[in-house]
Amino acid sequence: MDKIYAVILAGGSGTRFWPLSRETWPKQMLQIVGEDTLLRQSVRRLNGFIPLDRVLIVTTEKLGQDIKIHLNVFGKNANQIKVIKEPCGRNTAPAIGLASLYVKKIDPEALVLIMPSDHLIKKVHEFENDVRKAVEGAEKGYLVTFGIQPNKPETGYGYMKVQKESVPGLTLRKLHKFVEKPDRETAKTYLKEGNYFWNSGIFLWKVSKIMGEIERYMPDMHRGLERIEESLGTDKERETIEAVYSEMDSQSIDYGVLEKSYDVLTLPASFDWSDVGNWPALDDVLEHDAHGNIVRGNAIGLDNHNSILFGSNRLLATIGLKDMVVVDTPDATFISPKERTQEVKKVVEELKRNGKEEHSVHRTVERPWGSYTVLEKGDRYKIKRIVVKPHEKLSLQVHRHRSEHWVVISGTAKITRNGEVYYVHPNESTYIPVSTRHRLENPGKVPLQIIEVQNGDYVEEDDIERFEDEYGR
Amino acid sequence: MDKIYAVILAGGSGTRFWPLSRETWPKQMLQIVGEDTLLRQSVRRLNGFIPLDRVLIVTTEKLGQDIKIHLNVFGKNANQIKVIKEPCGRNTAPAIGLASLYVKKIDPEALVLIMPSDHLIKKVHEFENDVRKAVEGAEKGYLVTFGIQPNKPETGYGYMKVQKESVPGLTLRKLHKFVEKPDRETAKTYLKEGNYFWNSGIFLWKVSKIMGEIERYMPDMHRGLERIEESLGTDKERETIEAVYSEMDSQSIDYGVLEKSYDVLTLPASFDWSDVGNWPALDDVLEHDAHGNIVRGNAIGLDNHNSILFGSNRLLATIGLKDMVVVDTPDATFISPKERTQEVKKVVEELKRNGKEEHSVHRTVERPWGSYTVLEKGDRYKIKRIVVKPHEKLSLQVHRHRSEHWVVISGTAKITRNGEVYYVHPNESTYIPVSTRHRLENPGKVPLQIIEVQNGDYVEEDDIERFEDEYGR
Structure with missing residues (x-):
């Protein structure tokens, strides 16, 4: 088990949970079921058998930073998680291929567990046990898919038709074929026949095996991945990834590889599962x-x-x-x-078309140092409540179009303004004139809350020049 | 026509339009149909044949001030409108009786046009013409009701059954009886028979006639009104009204007088009408x-x-x-x-029971000097946007539990703080410490907008001691 790496696919920017989800805050970052967000639940699910330094998360450039902030709950070890940023979403095959390159570089014989970031599994012990069973097949060179025994004639999932008996010596069964979402009558037949399973999108295999199958069945994509592989760790890495992705087709691993490969087995899972799709x-x-x-x-x-x-x-x-x-x-x-x-x-598309912010951002926006909430925006002004976590600081920055009035509500603010450093306490205020280099910091042990009143001829977020930043922005 | 006074009944605190209407902002103050609020439309409807100094509005103590502010749109003449405040709502008979006393004092031979404040009439010319026709009957000593010819079998209105022919020499018809809201089948019969009219709640009569009929058919109420009449203009007026109202029954004029009187005529109205009841x-x-x-x-x-x-x-x-x-x-x-x-x-009742503010106030609250909007309320703080109209000023006041930070967004603020007077301009701020006598004023010609951040252990509206106030609060 100490050869297993986990690749969590977190690129989805699903709109199906709008207005709770937004372009910048997709479903995997929502706490809609269970004690925490779906992404964090996905990471916690690995607790005990895959340590954080063997967890890779594939997401988009756009979401990368927010996902990192989102993982801060895992404390000091959070940055052991490798966050891989795709320039743009290209479905699962490129995401899995790209992550596999990073794993392969560390250990060419590694096993890789692929998981979506936005599905729900409550029975984590059963999940761990199933992964152990799947390891037997993966080590023998099979691509193992996790199939969920249907409990109702669901028409919203893809199915996998598998052999009725296990492969000798394993608890895994030979996969016959993938089946598209069926109509209700067909789904009822599947349920009755008993050898149709829901496709959970969870897979386990050797990194060497999947790369070999990608080479065989998706040769174009494989050539792109090879170009990226050569650039890994060099200063060309980012630009190579961008170049390759700009030419790459969107393809799912199911149809790109698993449908065609002769070496696919399915594990009838013993854990519960829902894709929480809508x-x-x-x-x-x-x-x-x-x-x-x-x-x-x-x-x-x-x-x-x-x-x-x-x-x-x-x-x-x-x-x-x-x-x-x-x-x-x-x-x-x-x-x-x-x-x-x-x-x-359709609603979200229309909002996007009309340039409305509500499709993409929430009123409250998470930042590495805390969060801010827009209380009101009007002609030449904007009002925010800003929360800075203990010991965190915003970047040293300048705004060219607005000045800022800050009133401290709770906690203590350490202010840097044109080189001068001073402290502002609850029920005190300070003023940052336009074009003044400044920094806001919480030197204390409780959250710092301030009300910010912005004044200026342009009060958008992109009026910011950063000079120093703790978070590499 | 120069003997007609208008009495507009505006005591309703209906919840039927919640959350648009609130206990402190009822339906008559909403602009739900037409260019303005229903109350203002009701006043405008009289334009040209009843001047503002012959308009009386009866409302409750609670709504009195807001109604006065609400009428400010009528400019300098707005304060010619007499706003009569009932200590509490007691249905239409006491409200009409009370207003009649004020009219009678000015002109015992006056005619009084009674109108609800929250109904819709679009054809104002037809309305004026109908009033003129009704005058003929009222001057002959009749109580004239305005009946609306039904255009559908409405089950939500009360009906009046009238004689099929006009009274000789008048366009008015003898009223037979009032009928409660019918079921659909009955309403269909009424529609077919043609001599059933909707009761619009609009009436015209001599003040002397209605007082006489009240004396005859509602002798208890009349005795109360006589006590009030004696106190009018004396320093006992307010307390007498309160004392009488505390003992008065709730009664409608329809059932208290009109059902019983032998002298009721109905004018088949030629204007459109809706009570906009839900x-x-x-x-x-x-x-x-x-x-x-x-x-x-x-x-x-x-x-x-x-x-x-x-x-x-x-x-x-x-x-x-x-x-x-x-x-x-x-x-x-x-x-x-x-x-x-x-x-x-039922929802509003439950909110009230649970002490939730949403049943009674809006986030934006109108004041004689302008308005404020609560942007956020949290632990030990509250944030407001305050708008002060040109040349208006808040009271000279003190808060015992909160200090206030003010940032000016637009306009110029004149501040009085512990006797010191100074000016604050856009993008400037000032601070009012707790227990400091202060006053905010807009000395300019454009609205003054400020953001107020309150800090303190108690940030409710009732932490205010007023010393001087332009608006007699």
């Missing part, structure tokens, strides 16, 4: 009240039935809703019948 | 899109039908709604099928 999927994994509703946040309801009501701090009052989904966030509310929530994509 | 009533008076929706504010929708979607500045995204009502405000969202919106009362 709002109605929550009905399978969250608790309901006596009327079948899932209710969160500041919600007051009267005679609602089988509805999903996700409130926020704002008050959400509903009467007589049936089979509806309502999602309330500080800046946007979404309402739809359950059966039509997938159309939220 | 959300679905808007379907009769507002424009629809091609799919039968009424849409307002920052709303984005996909395939919605026959729904009422009232957005605010926040984004409201809806898919596939049918016959629904959605009302979004900065601090609360309400969602219900059209046919159940009347149950919103």
